[in-house]
Amino acid sequence: MKLILSDRPIHVALPDDENIRYFNLSALKISNCVGCFGCWTKTPGRCVIRDDATKVYPVIAQSDEVLYVSHVKYGGYDSVMKTMLERAIPIQQAFIRIFKGETHHVQRAVALKQATIVAYGELTEEEKDIFTRLIARNAYNMSFASYNVLFVEESKIDETVEKIVRTWQKS
Amino acid sequence: MAKIMILNGSPRAPKSNSKRYAALFAKYCSIACTYFEISKSNHAALRSEMEKYSDVLFVFPLYADALPVGFLNFLKFLENNPPTRKPVVSILINCGFFEYNQNEIAVRMMRLFCRQNHYALGSVLMLGSGEAILDSPFQFLAAAKIKQLAASIVSRSYRVFHVTMPLTRKLFQLASTYYWVQYGKKFGVTKKQMQTMEIESAGEVRSDLGH
Numbered sequence: 374m375k376l377i378l379s380d381r382p383i384h385v386a387l388p389d390d391e392n393i394r395y396f397n398l399s400a401l402k403i404s405n406c407v408g409c410f411g412c413w414t415k416t417p418g419r420c421v422i423r424d425d426a427t428k429v430y431p432v433i434a435q436s437d438e439v440l441y442v443s444h445v446k447y448g449g450y451d452s453v454m455k456t457m458l459e460r461a462i463p464i465q466q467a468f469i470r471i472f473k474g475e476t477h478h479v480q481r482a483v484a485l486k487q488a489t490i491v492a493y494g495e496l497t498e499e500e501k502d503i504f505t506r507l508i509a510r511n512a513y514n515m516s517f518a519s520y521n522v523l524f525v526e527e528s529k530i531d532e533t534v535e536k537i538v539r540t541w542q543k544s
Numbered sequence: 545m546a547k548i549m550i551l552n553g554s555p556r557a558p559k560s561n562s563k564r565y566a567a568l569f570a571k572y573c574s575i576a577c578t579y580f581e582i583s584k585s586n587h588a589a590l591r592s593e594m595e596k597y598s599d600v601l602f603v604f605p606l607y608a609d610a611l612p613v614g615f616l617n618f619l620k621f622l623e624n625n626p627p628t629r630k631p632v633v634s635i636l637i638n639c640g641f642f643e644y645n646q647n648e649i650a651v652r653m654m655r656l657f658c659r660q661n662h663y664a665l666g667s668v669l670m671l672g673s674g675e676a677i678l679d680s681p682f683q684f685l686a687a688a689k690i691k692q693l694a695a696s697i698v699s700r701s702y703r704v705f706h707v708t709m710p711l712t713r714k715l716f717q718l719a720s721t722y723y724w725v726q727y728g729k730k731f732g733v734t735k736k737q738m739q740t741m742e743i744e745s746a747g748e749v750r751s752d753l754g755h
């Protein structure tokens with residue numbers, strides 16, 4: 374499975390392929406994680422908040438290619454993408470493993486991923502540096518086998534996405 | 545006169561570890577502290593209140609390697625609606641994992657927010673094993689650092705502090721497994737059930753959802 378998760382609409386004709394999924398998060402109803410840990414301790418693997426996030430995190434888990442498109446704020450994902458990523462913790466267990474010399478959570482049935490992060494906004498070099506390091510940390514917690522961070526102007530997002538999707542079709 | 549506003553940025557503020565850390569801070573601080581919880585609906589009220597304080601202490605957890613989104617939204621509100629008088633900003637951040645330095649990206653984000661919005665940055669305390677340390681025999685270590693954090697803010701000799709459980713990672717892993725098994729028991733959920741590899745199915749996911 375391949376997944377495009379974006380915080381704004383993407384205007385690209387996507388191939389008619391059920392293995393390529395696209396979610397425009399700005400059109401979905403997703404509320405903030407409340408930190409109840411129900412998805413680890415009460416109903417393992419299932420979030421207690423039954424909104425659109427529950428349609429997205431199973432696809433995140435299944436995807437071996439992910440393409441995240443997000444505005445950047447203070448060097449991190451801006452609110453729309455961050456809200457979804459916080460709601461994706463049902464795909465992990467409460468339990469800790471030691472991974473790359475650090476403590477991290479055991480993952481449930483989560484495919485290893487090649488991740489491409491398309492980041493946009495008026496960014497300073499420092500913001501780009503913080504964001505790149507954030508993705509390096511996410512890689513450990515979100516099962517990224519490899520990742521690529523692309524900083525693009527907002528007007529170039531569609532063509533960037535189109536190019537990446539074309540490489541998926543070849544593979 | 546120096547006065548500290550403690551702002552809890554945890555999404556579960558009323559029942560949070562951050563609330564307990566904030567209470568320890570207020571207990572050890574020699575100047576007056578007032579405690580507030582950030583919610584979706586009180587941004588403007590907190591911004592007005594903030595103008596009365598010399599210092600703000602943000603107490604919040606690490607979420608997905610960064611700031612919790614509700615707290616991020618509050619910072620964005622402050623950016624668009626700045627208080628007329630800006631307090632010195634100090635930070636008490638805790639994360640669930642053992643390594644306190646997993647908080648560093650979030651602290652860099654806070655530094656950037658302060659610089660871009662012209663707040664002076666005061667002291668920082670990064671806590672590792674923050675989900676469980678207060679209910680462990682190492683509570684006193686967290687308390688001691690919080691005391692130092694308070695003293696540094698009062699004396700305006702700002703510093704960066706950190707603390708975690710004095711365990712090997714292997715022992716931390718065992719201790720945290722015990723912690724979560726007990727957590728599950730409260731809901732009648734066994735360790736085995738918590739270890740399920742199954743994630744609920746996506747149901748009727750359509751590839752055009754959100755178009």
Ligand SMILES: Cc1cc2nc3c(=O)[nH]c(=O)nc-3n(C[C@H](O)[C@H](O)[C@H](O)COP(=O)(O)O)c2cc1C
Nearest residue numbers: 554560561562605606607608609639640641674675
């Ligand atoms: C959605 C979510 C994401 C989290 N992400 C991280 C993380 O990236 N790293 C970490 O060490 N802990 C993470 N945690 C654990 C919290 O930081 C930890 O439980 C903390 O003690 C919560 O503090 P609070 O009770 O004040 O909210 C996460 C918890 C939740 C609910």
